[in-house]
Amino acid sequence: MGPSSMYNVALILLFSFLLGMSSAKLSENFYEKSCPKALSIIKSGVRSAVQAEPRMGASLLRLHFHDCFVNGCDASVLLDDTANFTGEKSAAPNNGSIRGFDVIDNIKTQVEKSCPGVVSCANILTLTSRDSVVALGGPSWKVLLGRRDSTTASFSDANRDLPAPVFNLSQLISSFSNKGFSVREMVALSGAHTIGQARCVSFRDRIYNDTNINASFARSLQAKCPRSEGDNNLAPLDSSPIEFDSVYFKNLQSQKGLLHSDQEFFNGGSTDSIVNTYSLNPLTFASDFANAMVKMNTLSPLTGSNGEIRKNCRKIN
Numbered sequence: 003m004g005p006s007s008m009y010n011v012a013l014i015l016l017f018s019f020l021l022g023m024s025s026a027k028l029s030e031n032f033y034e035k036s037c038p039k040a041l042s043i044i045k046s047g048v049r050s051a052v053q054a055e056p057r058m059g060a061s062l063l064r065l066h067f068h069d070c071f072v073n074g075c076d077a078s079v080l081l082d083d084t085a086n087f088t089g090e091k092s093a094a095p096n097n098g099s100i101r102g103f104d105v106i107d108n109i110k111t112q113v114e115k116s117c118p119g120v121v122s123c124a125n126i127l128t129l130t131s132r133d134s135v136v137a138l139g140g141p142s143w144k145v146l147l148g149r150r151d152s153t154t155a156s157f158s159d160a161n162r163d164l165p166a167p168v169f170n171l172s173q174l175i176s177s178f179s180n181k182g183f184s185v186r187e188m189v190a191l192s193g194a195h196t197i198g199q200a201r202c203v204s205f206r207d208r209i210y211n212d213t214n215i216n217a218s219f220a221r222s223l224q225a226k227c228p229r230s231e232g233d234n235n236l237a238p239l240d241s242s243p244i245e246f247d248s249v250y251f252k253n254l255q256s257q258k259g260l261l262h263s264d265q266e267f268f269n270g271g272s273t274d275s276i277v278n279t280y281s282l283n284p285l286t287f288a289s290d291f292a293n294a295m296v297k298m299n300t301l302s303p304l305t306g307s308n309g310e311i312r313k314n315c316r317k318i319n
């Protein structure tokens with residue numbers, strides 16, 4: 003064996019070691035024996051929440067994204083602030099904006115009844131994001147399970163790691179590349195904005211100050227979002243906000259992205275061609291989105307004896 007193939011063997015060993023530390027410990031049938039009903043309880047919990055309020059599907063998807071981008075998918079986003087602890091919920095991208103906690107609590111209560119102390123909040127969040135997308139007509143994907151829950155959360159990491167709607171393309175690219183995502187995966191994941199709503203405060207600058215926006219679209223939004231009041235007034239992120247489709251990309255092509263960051267993906271730059279592809283080929287978008295979600299939901303999971311299985315998703319045991 004020459005020195006270069008020995009180097010290769012060492013590299014392969016190193017890679018399998020690194021894999022073994024993370025996603026290799028996750029498995030699709032993790033609860034097959036310990037909680038066989040978990041997946042169906044979660045799925046029907048999501049279905050009834052989405053039936054009661056279709057937007058909830060979007061809110062649950064976003065909750066999972068905001069969990070995974072901040073120190074991995076460990077349910078840290080669910081921890082309430084306490085007298086001596088400020089967590090992720092009040093960080094700028096989340097405060098007054100993320101929602102769905104009651105739905106997660108309800109599902110957790112039902113799962114606990116079926117098998118106490120077995121199913122982590124992190125796995126519940128991961129499964130609800132998939133089931134939400136499916137409930138709104140989007141693609142499905144296999145979810146590997148075995149994540150455990152954090153015993154901490156980070157206000158400052160949430161402020162640092164979550165992208166902001168004022169970001170330009172290069173800031174967006176570096177935010178996603180910091181988490182290991184390619185430019186194409188970033189654009190696919192951002193197609194999540196095919197569902198859900200944003201508050202006036204998130205798109206005010208865009209509708210008054212951006213130039214790459216359709217004028218009549220901007221005017222109709224200005225009616226809902228005045229210059230100096232109505233911060234919490236809502237507008238849909240695309241023109242079919244309760245259908246997981248590829249209309250988001252068509253909207254970008256006609257300069258009708260709601261957030262400044264959305265329109266950055268179609269603004270004469272390197273990502274225009276990806277937007278064109280997804281607009282033209284909804285199935286390509288659906289499959290790229292599903293693959294990128296699988297990658298996102300395996301970001302730095304706690305496994306083995308790390309972390310815990312929280313009894314109540316809002317606080318550590």
Ligand code: HEM
Nearest residue numbers: 060061064067099165166167191194198199200201204263
């Ligand atoms: C590209 C960078 C991204 C930025 C800058 C961004 C920013 C935002 C903002 C500002 C809102 C509205 C929040 C509010 O006003 O209350 C929002 C909503 C949303 N985001 Fe993103 N986001 C990004 C990527 C993603 C990704 C990757 C996902 C999921 C895979 C996602 C899922 C959602 C969903 C579903 C909503 C609607 C939530 C609801 O209606 O409750 N976003 N996003």
Ligand SMILES: *[C@@H]1O[C@H](CO)[C@@H](O)[C@H](O)[C@H]1NC(C)=O
Nearest residue numbers: 082083084085086087088317
């Ligand atoms: C604050 O921290 C102390 C020491 O870590 C802990 O004993 C106490 O329970 C905490 N209080 C709250 C309200 O979380």
Ligand SMILES: *[C@@H]1O[C@H](CO)[C@@H](O)[C@H](O)[C@H]1NC(C)=O
Nearest residue numbers: 088091092093094096097098
């Ligand atoms: C979160 O929002 C509430 C209500 O708007 C506000 O009172 C609080 O100061 C905010 N928290 C942080 C950490 O900014």
Ligand SMILES: *[C@@H]1O[C@H](CO)[C@@H](O)[C@H](O)[C@H]1NC(C)=O
Nearest residue numbers: 168169170171172173174271
């Ligand atoms: C993007 O924003 C950053 C930070 O404000 C700035 O330094 C950079 O020049 C901007 N890039 C482009 C291409 O506008």
Ligand SMILES: *[C@@H]1O[C@H](CO)[C@@H](O)[C@H](O)[C@H]1NC(C)=O
Nearest residue numbers: 206207208209210211229230
């Ligand atoms: C738009 O830009 C102007 C000038 O930079 C600034 O004063 C204003 O606060 C911005 N936002 C809105 C909503 O007008």
Ligand SMILES: *[C@@H]1O[C@H](CO)[C@@H](O)[C@H](O)[C@H]1NC(C)=O
Nearest residue numbers: 215216217218219256257258
């Ligand atoms: C802006 O949108 C309106 C309404 O959909 C459309 O009629 C108009 O042609 C668009 N303007 C431009 C410049 O594309």
